[in-house]
Amino acid sequence: MANGLWNTLFAQHAGREEPFLFLKDGQTISYEAYIQETGRMANALADAGVAPGDRILVQVAKTPESLALYGACVRMGAVFLPLNTAYTASEVDYFAGDAEPAVIVCDPANAVAIGPIAEKIDAAVLTLDANGAGSLKSAADKAASDFAPADRGPDDLAAILYTSGTTGRSKGAMLTQDNLLSNALALTDVWRFTADDVLLHALPIFHTHGLFVATNVTLKAGGSMIFLPAFKVDEVITHLPKATAMMGVPTFYTRLLDAEAFTGDVVKHMRLFVAGSAPLLAETHRAFEERTGHRILERYGMTETGMITSNPYEAERRAGTVGFPLPLVSVRVCDPESGGKLPQGDIGVIEVKGPNVFKGYWRMPEKTKEEFRADGFFVTGDMGRIDDEGYVVIVGRAKDLIISGGFNVYPKEVELAIDEIPGVIESAVVGAPHPDFGEGVIGVVVPENTAQLSEDAVLASLKDKLARFKQPKRIFFCDALPRNAMGKVQKNQLRDAFGAAFKERA
Numbered sequence: 360m361a362n363g364l365w366n367t368l369f370a371q372h373a374g375r376e377e378p379f380l381f382l383k384d385g386q387t388i389s390y391e392a393y394i395q396e397t398g399r400m401a402n403a404l405a406d407a408g409v410a411p412g413d414r415i416l417v418q419v420a421k422t423p424e425s426l427a428l429y430g431a432c433v434r435m436g437a438v439f440l441p442l443n444t445a446y447t448a449s450e451v452d453y454f455a456g457d458a459e460p461a462v463i464v465c466d467p468a469n470a471v472a473i474g475p476i477a478e479k480i481d482a483a484v485l486t487l488d489a490n491g492a493g494s495l496k497s498a499a500d501k502a503a504s505d506f507a508p509a510d511r512g513p514d515d516l517a518a519i520l521y522t523s524g525t526t527g528r529s530k531g532a533m534l535t536q537d538n539l540l541s542n543a544l545a546l547t548d549v550w551r552f553t554a555d556d557v558l559l560h561a562l563p564i565f566h567t568h569g570l571f572v573a574t575n576v577t578l579k580a581g582g583s584m585i586f587l588p589a590f591k592v593d594e595v596i597t598h599l600p601k602a603t604a605m606m607g608v609p610t611f612y613t614r615l616l617d618a619e620a621f622t623g624d625v626v627k628h629m630r631l632f633v634a635g636s637a638p639l640l641a642e643t644h645r646a647f648e649e650r651t652g653h654r655i656l657e658r659y660g661m662t663e664t665g666m667i668t669s670n671p672y673e674a675e676r677r678a679g680t681v682g683f684p685l686p687l688v689s690v691r692v693c694d695p696e697s698g699g700k701l702p703q704g705d706i707g708v709i710e711v712k713g714p715n716v717f718k719g720y721w722r723m724p725e726k727t728k729e730e731f732r733a734d735g736f737f738v739t740g741d742m743g744r745i746d747d748e749g750y751v752v753i754v755g756r757a758k759d760l761i762i763s764g765g766f767n768v769y770p771k772e773v774e775l776a777i778d779e780i781p782g783v784i785e786s787a788v789v790g791a792p793h794p795d796f797g798e799g800v801i802g803v804v805v806p807e808n809t810a811q812l813s814e815d816a817v818l819a820s821l822k823d824k825l826a827r828f829k830q831p832k833r834i835f836f837c838d839a840l841p842r843n844a845m846g847k848v849q850k851n852q853l854r855d856a857f858g859a860a861f862k863e864r865a
């Protein structure tokens with residue numbers, strides 16, 4: 360049967376006794392055991408009435424069983440729809456109402472709250488807990504491990520991932536078999552993954568990074584993963600000596616650097632460190648190289664597109680850039696308003712086209728149309744430029760662009776200037792309503808423990824570095840920037856937290 364994603368990533372491993380997952384407790388799960396579990400789960404879901412094209416909404420802990428559930432969906436042609444475990448029942452209610460899944464798989468502890476949500480849309484409820492036990496697992500245990508893969512074409516949906524929705528309602532990005540497959544093939548190749556690789560996996564699997572980038576690349580290459588439920592710095596340091604590669608969000612790297620036990624010796628045998636999902640500070644890149652001798656390879660992508668660009672494996676991995684477009688992927692920088700292509704080097708909105716680009720937003724044809732140009736390019740909403748040598752540089756989200764007194768201020772530029780001030784660990788720059796300027800620039804600074812930084816001192820050090828209109832009108836201090844599970848700074852929270860104080864003094 361045609362089912363490219365299943366055939367290329369999964370089916371090749373049937374009967375292989377080599378390890379696929381190494382678990383925290385020392386257990387190993389072979390490829391054969393994993394493939395069999397996908398068959399049992401597919402049978403259990405089919406018994407619950409699931410047919411190809413049906414959505415399976417999944418809000419459960421990261422376990423080998425929840426990863427088998429992903430494989431089961433691919434095998435039976437169901438659409439895998441994982442949700443962040445942090446979402447509350449009322450948020451799940453929105454996603455369930457929008458996606459109308461045939462089955463909701465949740466933690467047994469949430470089954471009571473999920474019951475009425477499922478009832479409204481006539482969905483069945485099955486459970487899996489943090490140990491991989493629950494009604495889905497019990498049903499799978501009784502089922503056969505054979506399951507004939509469903510017939511699915513390259514354009515059929517494999518998954519829906521909801522965007523994080525920091526502005527407005529979260530949207531369901533429809534990802535096809537070919538979106539996932541083309542990205543897995545490209546990444547395995549450009550990052551040189553082989554069956555000898557052991558990937559340290561500490562990312563969540565409800566997001567594209569941990570689910571598709573890490574897992575699909577490992578499956579394609581036939582390597583294995585040290586599959587940790589979450590990122591705990593001590594645990595990661597314990598397991599790194601057995602890994603050949605790690606993929607992480609930037610906070611993984613800063614947390615490793617903060618740990619004394621993280622030395623060059625721990626990772627001297629490693630082949631590759633990949634970072635993405637949020638900007639990696641050039642300073643983290645440098646500090647990591649100093650400590651370990653490894654240059655982190657930064658890449659860029661998003662839920663709607665999978666991975667778009669990557670720094671090169673062999674040539675220079677340039678700090679502060681996200682590298683070059685992946686094979687078959689086209690990237691251009693355009694004027695956000697007119698859509699006209701800008702000369703190389705100019706800052707504009709990043710647009711992308713290729714087999715990795717999603718099919719559209721679930722049940723939102725109008726919204727989908729708004730985000731695509733007539734020639735098929737998807738408007739990412741990220742502002743950036745392409746340097747002389749073709750490296751892509753991201754300067755922030757278009758919606759984070761600050762327009763102060765009619766001038767464009769790119770927060771990243773101001774953040775980089777602030778971060779250079781001695782005693783500053785990191786910073787975030789946001790716009791807040793200002794009576795004269797429309798928006799005023801404000802900086803939020805995380806100082807080093809011992810630093811005696813004052814607002815006036817920070818402002819004074821920026822005077823000669825930035826044009827007047829880019830200089831923050833106020834500086835606020837905090838202990839840590841608010842970040843989500845993927846390490847992204849939550850700028851809307853900073854605007855809420857400091858915008859009012861700014862207004863009083865503006």
Ligand code: AMP
Pocket residue numbers: 522523567634635636637638639657658659660661662663681739741753755756845
């Ligand atoms: P998500 O859909 O949650 O994966 O978020 C995608 C967004 O994360 C992108 O549109 C970028 O704004 C940001 N992002 C991902 N990778 C990077 C990176 N390497 N540097 C800067 N921003 C990034």
